[in-house]
Amino acid sequence: MSEFELDGRIARDSDLVTVLGLCQLRIQNDSRWPWLVMVPQRAGMTEIFELLPEEQALLSAEVNKVAAALKRVTGATKINVGALGNIVRQLHVHVIARFEGDPNWPGPIWGFGQAAPYDESQKQDFLNKLVEALS
Amino acid sequence: MSEFELDGRIARDSDLVTVLGLCQLRIQNDSRWPWLVMVPQRAGMTEIFELLPEEQALLSAEVNKVAAALKRVTGATKINVGALGNIVRQLHVHVIARFEGDPNWPGPIWGFGQAAPYDESQKQDFLNKLVEALS
Numbered sequence: 591m592s593e594f595e596l597d598g599r600i601a602r603d604s605d606l607v608t609v610l611g612l613c614q615l616r617i618q619n620d621s622r623w624p625w626l627v628m629v630p631q632r633a634g635m636t637e638i639f640e641l642l643p644e645e646q647a648l649l650s651a652e653v654n655k656v657a658a659a660l661k662r663v664t665g666a667t668k669i670n671v672g673a674l675g676n677i678v679r680q681l682h683v684h685v686i687a688r689f690e691g692d693p694n695w696p697g698p699i700w701g702f703g704q705a706a707p708y709d710e711s712q713k714q715d716f717l718n719k720l721v722e723a724l725s
Numbered sequence: 726m727s728e729f730e731l732d733g734r735i736a737r738d739s740d741l742v743t744v745l746g747l748c749q750l751r752i753q754n755d756s757r758w759p760w761l762v763m764v765p766q767r768a769g770m771t772e773i774f775e776l777l778p779e780e781q782a783l784l785s786a787e788v789n790k791v792a793a794a795l796k797r798v799t800g801a802t803k804i805n806v807g808a809l810g811n812i813v814r815q816l817h818v819h820v821i822a823r824f825e826g827d828p829n830w831p832g833p834i835w836g837f838g839q840a841a842p843y844d845e846s847q848k849q850d851f852l853n854k855l856v857e858a859l860s
Contacts, residue, residue, distance in 0.1 A: 637804055639793040643786075650785030651778075658774040668814070669772055672807035676823055676831035679803070688811055696811035701832040 594631045597680035603705075607717055608724070612648045613683075615656060615724075617717060620705035624664050624687040624716060628653055635681040638673055649683070657685050659723035663716070664689075674700060729766045732815035738840075742852055743859070747783045748818075750791060750859075752852060755840035759799050759822040759851060763788055770816040773808055784818070792820050794858035798851070809835060 596614070604616040604627050612632075618625035630649055635641060641649060657669045666687035673683045686699055694702040731749070739751040739762050747767075753760035765784055770776060776784060792804045801822035808818045821834055829837040 637792065637796065638806065639789040639796075646785060646789050647782055650781060654774040654781050657772065661772065661774075668809070668811050670807070670809045670811070671773065672805070672809070672833075674803070674805045674807070674833060676803050676805070697836040698807075698809060698833040 592633045594633045596629065597678050597682075599678050600627065600629060600680065600682060608721060610652045610656075612645060613652050615652075617713070618684075618705075619708065621708040621712070622693045622703075622706050623699055624660060624666070625699070626656060626660060626685040626720075628656060628683045628685060630681055632681070636675060636679045638681065638683075640681070653683050653685060655724065659720060660685055660687050663719045663723050670699070672698070672700070727768045729768045731764065732813050732817075734813050735762065735764060735815065735817060743856060745787045745791075747780060748787050750787075752848070753819075753840075754843065756843040756847070757828045757838075757841050758834055759795060759801070760834070761791060761795060761820040761855075763791060763818045763820060765816055767816070771810060771814045773816065773818075775816070788818050788820060790859065794855060795820055795822050798854045798858050805834065807833070807835070 604618045607615045607617050612630050613628040614631060616627045618627055630641060632641060638646060638649060653671060657671060661669050664687040667690050668688045670686040670688050688695060739753045742750045742752050747765050748763040749766060751762045751764065753762055765776060767776060773781060773784060788806060792806060796804050799822040802825050803823045805821040805823050823830060
């Protein structure tokens with residue numbers, strides 16, 4: 591089995607927040623929505639069901655824990671969770687906080703418009719709260 | 726705890742295929758993509774993390790089993806899995822078979838264009854194969 595290496599586009603479009611048991615937890619460099627990306631550190635995976643059964647269960651637990659923390663920290667109207675991978679095939683799961691009236695609400699965020707950069711202090715403040723909610 | 730009752734829009738837009746341990750497995754009435762919708766039969770749920778931990782694990786196992794079967798039956802390029810719920814708040818998970826060049830590829834399917842009705846025999850043929858792959 592080859593070693594896990596993060597996809598180049600994911601690396602470019604997001605920053606590492608922390609590493610959980612299975613996944614890298616990353617934040618998308620797009621301030622339009624609080625948008626997290628979780629990447630299981632397993633090589634050659636494109637679909638969730640390709641993971642070992644115990645890894646599938648761990649992924650579910652980690653995604654749900656992150657989703658709950660994201661909801662608490664943001665007060666989002668709705669959390670959107672998605673594993674698409676039509677463009678970047680390396681298995682990754684999006685966890686996004688949505689609010690009524692946010693860009694493209696109530697439609698999906700993927701493929702919509704252009705990323706808006708973060709104010710660094712705003713981003714760090716959000717991540718501090720998120721990491722605290724996860725601990 | 727109130728009794729589970731299927732959301733009216735989900736009932737109108739999809740047909741029941743079978744009931745798994747936790748979820749109704751339904752097919753969306755839209756022939757543009759092989760599109761399944763899974764609804765945990767638990768009242769008052771809007772987010773996956775609101776389910777009991779053992780139900781969260783069961784949902785993950787059921788979704789992954791259905792996704793694998795959908796991939797086998799369709800030969801899809803990529804399976805898309807998503808729990809959005811921005812419009813219909815009752816917790817439901819979409820499992821969709823995607824192909825290069827399909828409508829809105831490689832973008833998401835949600836909110837795109839208008840549903841296209843199925844040819845009934847084509848739909849039944851697909852469902853027969855799907856149910857066999859799940860058994």
